[in-house]
Amino acid sequence: MSRPVGFAGISAAMVAILVAAGSPTPLLPIYEKAWGFPPWMLTLAFGVYAIALLIAILVVGSLSDHVGRRPVMVGALGLELVAMVVFLVAPSIGWIVVGRVVQGIATGAASSTLSAAVVELAPDHRKKLGALMTGMAPLAGLGIGALFAGVLAQFASDAAFAVWLVLVVVMAAGTVFTLVTPETATPKPGALASLVPRVSVPPRVRTLFASTLPGMIGVFMTMTLYMGLVPTVLAAVFKISSPLVGALGAFVAFGAGTVVSAFTSAVHPRRLRLLGATGLAVGAILFVGSVGTVSLPLLWGAALFGGAGLGAFFSGATRGLVPEVEPHERAGLFATLYLVAYLAMGVSAIVAGLFVGVVGVTTMAIGFGVILALVALAGVLATAARRAG
Template sequence: MGITAAMVAILVAAGAPTPLLPIYEKEWGFAPWMLTLAFGVYALALLVAILVIGSLSDHVGRRPLMIGALALELAAMLVFLFSTSIGWLIVARIVQGVATGAASSSLSAAVVELAAERRKKLGALMTGLAPLAGLGIGALFAGVLAQYVDDPAFVVWLVLAIVMALGTVFTLLTPETVSRKKGALVALIPRVSLPKQVHGLFAASVPGIVAAFFTMALFLGLVPIVLAGTFAVVHPIVGALAAFLTFGVGTLVSAATTGLRPPRLRVFGAAALTIGAVLFIGAVGGHALALVWVSAVFGGAGLGAAFAGTTRGLVPEVAPHHRAGLFAAIYLVAYLSMGASAIVAGLFVGPVGITTVAVAFGIVTALVSLAAVVVTAGHTARRTKSAH
């Protein structure tokens, strides 16, 4: 339970900047595109960490990597706490991305390994739900404090720094679950590998992964700026609630659809992502704030279903020793999509305005999501036909 709490805490910290970044923008007066840069570099740093040290815990043990990740996360919280400029915020986000990437594999593996035998499946389910739940809770936690506390950023980062310090101490007392083995240096060489038997399925899953993480970038990185710039919403809790709703719905859908076949789940997810993106376009284009909430529901449902359907469909198709390479490939597509899209969108905010950027982002997301529906349905039909 303690390791699960540590994993959720790291992801809560990842969602916390969403309602705080617009406050920093107002106080420090930097350009809006710097907000999306701060968001984008986090995703790219996380991706690099996953690719480089994602499998290191298999060689050096779970405990050392967990301790290192939590200590690095604590360092990121302290940089946030004492930041005086957007440059330091970007540094903090990079450190946070590395820490989150380092923690993702070791903490997830430790949760399952430390669980009692009868609770192994529950442990695996919790590791799958923790990312979405943590991001949503983090945004809501920071948003509530931003609404009702005089110096919300200081309180948020102080609380999270204390949590990370306690998590580090707790992890020091956690037993090791795997024995050390040779090959730690070799494990640092990034490996993105796909067994031949899943090439077609992975290719068919790519549009859904991209659409899901475009949606994640939208509600974590762009929506707070859209609410302020297009709808003149001054309360940070509104953006936090939009993110919380998105990831809360995603968590519930992922948990409630364990009985659905992965192909059907991917089609459902892509369709929901399409509807959510279209509703977001309508919300911004028609200046209808209520539609933002509806788009968050559909976007969250699509995010949860699409990613769950992707992992549940691909993982059983490969041998255990190929799964690290498989997840590296999935995360490469996912976080590259999220980070790059946020940075590119931010570069256009100044020249064309946030409303135009938001509509364009929604259109691209809708088109990719619609492509995911077509590609997934077509691939499923071909596999069904060949099986008969």
């Protein structure tokens, strides 16, 4: 097929992968009610997804540079299809956990390869469109996925079956489409060697990198909050069982992040990180207030500020770091950044789940919000202390 058609199709596949990643958010409380498992299993299902995604990024993140984009894309989308089938037929929470592990591996394998293919397939006179798509797709896909699943869960008689059936069809179509997409990378030796994880931070950006770490941890803890914890908090603290309301938290957060990422390209990276870390802190404080007072408007405010903060900080961090390193150093740098970020996401979710059984949902949520606020404030101080970059 033509490259423009391939660009449109692979862009859609990239969004679809993230839509699938966001879809479990409003469904997990439905599973909890139907199967009667403890709340900590919900956070485990989210945590193992993040850890599996991290491992896949570290191991196969650069494989497509050696074997070509298309084989890795086909394999990742095919594995994502397997995960959707597991969710579709799952009879218990154990199956959901297994499905999330498979989904995490598929998403991690797909992320860098699909991003590279989108940029390479973009028309020569519209390369910025490809870069914009790769920047916006992750947050937009997560938000759309949560809203899509929330709407179906609200109005469909068998919500989970409907959501996963649609996504099975989408992933099957994406896998077939990718088979006939033009190859954009020339295979080269070293495929096996590329599977050895390489994490590194070039000496000239180590100070800048260190200053971004608190904020990046805050970004991914905020993602954990709205993808993994808020639906449980709504059900246990606010007594709201509507899956649509549960989905709106993630949709507002990731929608705000998408908008900020798209319209702040003219803002200096350091200023953007400073604004982002501040937004994360304000969002965390509002979240604590919303749980303490059982105020839904405060929760939406928290999602808005936290989402805007995560979009601003992530954009500012990547825009500050990328120009400072050589092209051959970027893979190791981002592998290190994602190692910290996804560990923060997965570990914070699992630890929060363990504390639910000990102190209850309300205390766990307030504690998580306080820690997130402190991490974000550390990001503000670390960014403010650095005068450039």
